[in-house]
Amino acid sequence: MNPRNKRQRTTALEEEMGYVRSTGRVPRSMKPSKRQRSVYIILALFLGGVGAHNIYLGRTGSGIVKICVTALLLAGNWYMGAATAFPAWLAYGLWIVIEAVAVTKDDEGRELS
Numbered sequence: 001m002n003p004r005n006k007r008q009r010t011t012a013l014e015e016e017m018g019y020v021r022s023t024g025r026v027p028r029s030m031k032p033s034k035r036q037r038s039v040y041i042i043l044a045l046f047l048g049g050v051g052a053h054n055i056y057l058g059r060t061g062s063g064i065v066k067i068c069v070t071a072l073l074l075a076g077n078w079y080m081g082a083a084t085a086f087p088a089w090l091a092y093g094l095w096i097v098i099e100a101v102a103v104t105k106d107d108e109g110r111e112l113s
Contacts, residue, residue, distance in 0.1 A: 037104070037112035044100030049092070053100065058107035066096075 035057060044053035051066030073092060077085040105111055 031110060032113050033106045033108070033110040035106050035112055040103065040112060041100050044096055048096035048100065057103070057112075 040053050040056060043056050047053065049066065049070045051063030054060070054066060055063035069092060073085065073088055076088065103112075
């Protein structure tokens with residue numbers, strides 16, 4: 001088989017590394033994020049209900065969803081009572097803690113420092 005006719009398949013990382021070698025510049029997607037993971041986790045644990053950690057990473061849509069869910073849970077707590085709404089609050093808190101531990105990249109796909 002003629003090597004010229006053989007189609008070469010490269011991964012995105014190989015293409016980016018080739019770009020770095022040929023130009024000497026590092027593409028934006030390979031640079032580490034300026035946002036810190038420790039700040040993200042602290043925001044998630046203390047202000048996770050209002051989506052502060054998502055807004056910190058640039059995920060404003062997800063932050064707005066968290067604000068709306070918190071408002072709905074507060075309304076349900078007032079309407080149904082604390083004992084009835086407790087499982088929903090527990091699930092919501094679990095969602096925030098799992099998200100705080102699992103997220104490692106910002107909105108541009110760069111690793112948190």
